[in-house]
Amino acid sequence: MRYISTRGQAPALNFEDVLLAGLASDGGLYVPENLPRFTQEEIASWAGLPYHELAFRVMRPFVTGSIKDADFKKILEETYGEFAHAAVAPLRQLGSNEWVMELFHGPTLAFKDFALQLLGRLLDHVLAKRGERVVIIGATSGDTGSAAIEGCRRCDNVDIFILHPHQRVSEVQRRQMTTIFGENIHNIAIEGNFDDCQEMVKASFADQGFLKGTRLVAVNSINWARIMAQIVYYFHAALQLGGPARSVAFSVPTGNFGDIFAGYLARNMGLPISQLIVATNRNDILHRFMSGNQYVKQTLHATLSPSMDIMVSSNFERLLFDLHGRNGAAIAGLMDNFKQGGGFSVEQDRWTEARKLFDSLAVDDAQTCETIAEVFAQTGEVLDPHTAIGVKAARECRRSLDTPMVVLGTAHPVKFPEAVEKAGVGKALELPAHLSDLFSRDEKCTVLANDLKAVQAFVSQHGNRGKPL
Ligand SMILES: Cc1ncc(COP(=O)(O)O)c(C=O)c1O
Ligand SMILES: N[C@@H](CCOP(=O)(O)O)C(=O)O
Numbered sequence: 366m367r368y369i370s371t372r373g374q375a376p377a378l379n380f381e382d383v384l385l386a387g388l389a390s391d392g393g394l395y396v397p398e399n400l401p402r403f404t405q406e407e408i409a410s411w412a413g414l415p416y417h418e419l420a421f422r423v424m425r426p427f428v429t430g431s432i433k434d435a436d437f438k439k440i441l442e443e444t445y446g447e448f449a450h451a452a453v454a455p456l457r458q459l460g461s462n463e464w465v466m467e468l469f470h471g472p473t474l475a476f477k478d479f480a481l482q483l484l485g486r487l488l489d490h491v492l493a494k495r496g497e498r499v500v501i502i503g504a505t506s507g508d509t510g511s512a513a514i515e516g517c518r519r520c521d522n523v524d525i526f527i528l529h530p531h532q533r534v535s536e537v538q539r540r541q542m543t544t545i546f547g548e549n550i551h552n553i554a555i556e557g558n559f560d561d562c563q564e565m566v567k568a569s570f571a572d573q574g575f576l577k578g579t580r581l582v583a584v585n586s587i588n589w590a591r592i593m594a595q596i597v598y599y600f601h602a603a604l605q606l607g608g609p610a611r612s613v614a615f616s617v618p619t620g621n622f623g624d625i626f627a628g629y630l631a632r633n634m635g636l637p638i639s640q641l642i643v644a645t646n647r648n649d650i651l652h653r654f655m656s657g658n659q660y661v662k663q664t665l666h667a668t669l670s671p672s673m674d675i676m677v678s679s680n681f682e683r684l685l686f687d688l689h690g691r692n693g694a695a696i697a698g699l700m701d702n703f704k705q706g707g708g709f710s711v712e713q714d715r716w717t718e719a720r721k722l723f724d725s726l727a728v729d730d731a732q733t734c735e736t737i738a739e740v741f742a743q744t745g746e747v748l749d750p751h752t753a754i755g756v757k758a759a760r761e762c763r764r765s766l767d768t769p770m771v772v773l774g775t776a777h778p779v780k781f782p783e784a785v786e787k788a789g790v791g792k793a794l795e796l797p798a799h800l801s802d803l804f805s806r807d808e809k810c811t812v813l814a815n816d817l818k819a820v821q822a823f824v825s826q827h828g829n830r831g832k833p834l
Pocket of ligand 2: 623
């Protein structure tokens with residue numbers, strides 16, 4: 366399998382090199398040159414497989430040539446064997462033909478564990494083989510950071526730096542990052558927002574002099590391996606609900622467009638998905654595109670669903686690439702213009718093509734709380750605010766009541782007590798045993814100005830097990 370850049374000017378890479386990359390050298394994102402496609406019979410034959418075996422079948426074509434089958438199987442068994450629920454990603458019924466897929470049974474209680482538990486193990490495997498050390502710089506609006514630290518903390522050959530927006534993540538999210546100590550773990554709170562953090566990561570790929578020759582690796586969903594791992598649970602859900610003989614629809618709480626892009630790929634790989642709903646909070650650039658063909662930046666607002674407080678949505682570029690017939694030059698033009706502050710629309714036929722599959726809704730904080738309260742009254746289940754946005758969008762945008770609707774349950778509500786409290790849900794939520802002392806643990810974090818040079822200097826000073834590179 367070879368991977369190509371969405372901007373058409375970077376060399377094609379194999380899986381191992383794509384895993385150890387982030388942005389392509391031309392500023393684009395890597396995507397498979399040719400997507401594998403499974404027949405309906407093949408997909409049907411996977412019904413009832415344990416999660417790690419399904420994962421092997423879905424992801425194998427992407428890693429072929431780089432990771433041996435036996436190694437990959439072992440890594441997957443270890444990865445998903447550590448999840449707290451036997452089904453790994455259980456479906457919980459909310460209403461008639463309406464389900465939440467609970468993606469929060471991994472160690473950090475959010476869907477990011479599906480990919481980052483795997484990514485950490487893959488990095489360990491590949492770096493040990495190559496005898497190479499790397500630096501990771503990641504940006505988080507709350508969940509990627511702790512999942513990446515948890516996934517990579519035991520990697521001998523990695524120093525990891527996580528940038529989060531100072532005072533704009535929940536206390537549980539912050540503590541999940543800052544209470545993990547290790548000479549290779551570095552938390553930095555940036556006096557800015559998530560987009561500032563993400564831009565610093567991207568700028569660091571463009572100019573790596575400060576790393577003095579050490580390779581820079583991404584843990585954000587710009588890294589193809591993140592998206593690859595997230596494709597699996599779409600198959601897992603559909604197979605339990607009568608797929609592939611029957612179509613399934615998904616509603617996906619969306620920020621960086623990674624999770625929903627994985628659903629789009631699952632469909633292109635042969636899974637019958639009839640509808641994908643882009644569910645955003647007040648930071649609604651993706652909803653404005655889907656509903657009105659306008660991709661225009663606006664001010665970023667802090668909301669009760671902080672993990673989706675994102676305006677510059679990285680993976681949207683991967684969709685645009687397909688919508689433009691995989692024309693890298695066209696994407697480079699659009700993205701350059703967007704970076705200079707200009708928004709854009711795409712040609713009407715390209716937008717109409719997207720709308721055949723995608724619908725969207727923006728949900729504000731009041732509606733988020735109303736939905737948490739409504740679902741609690743109906744079922745006794747407490748939703749986290751991101752999942753609640755998915756449920757609200759599913760209920761508003763659903764095209765057919767006969768098609769099962771699966772909402773991606775992206776985080777555990779215990780991570781967001783403020784929203785749950787505001788919703789008036791009078792049910793006490795408890796942290797699981799492995800996090801029960803979270804609020805009494807010491808924290809370690811460095812606050813830095815919203816300044817790329819300051820961050821790069823910090824990385825350069827601490828990038829070798831806490832010592833200078
Ligand atoms: C809890 C939660 N829900 C939804 C999202 C949105 O996912 P994506 O960025 O892949 O669209 C995120 C992070 O981005 C998240 O942490
Ligand atoms: N919501 C994310 C933001 C980063 O997105 P990613 O999927 O590109 O890592 C977070 O919680 O950090």
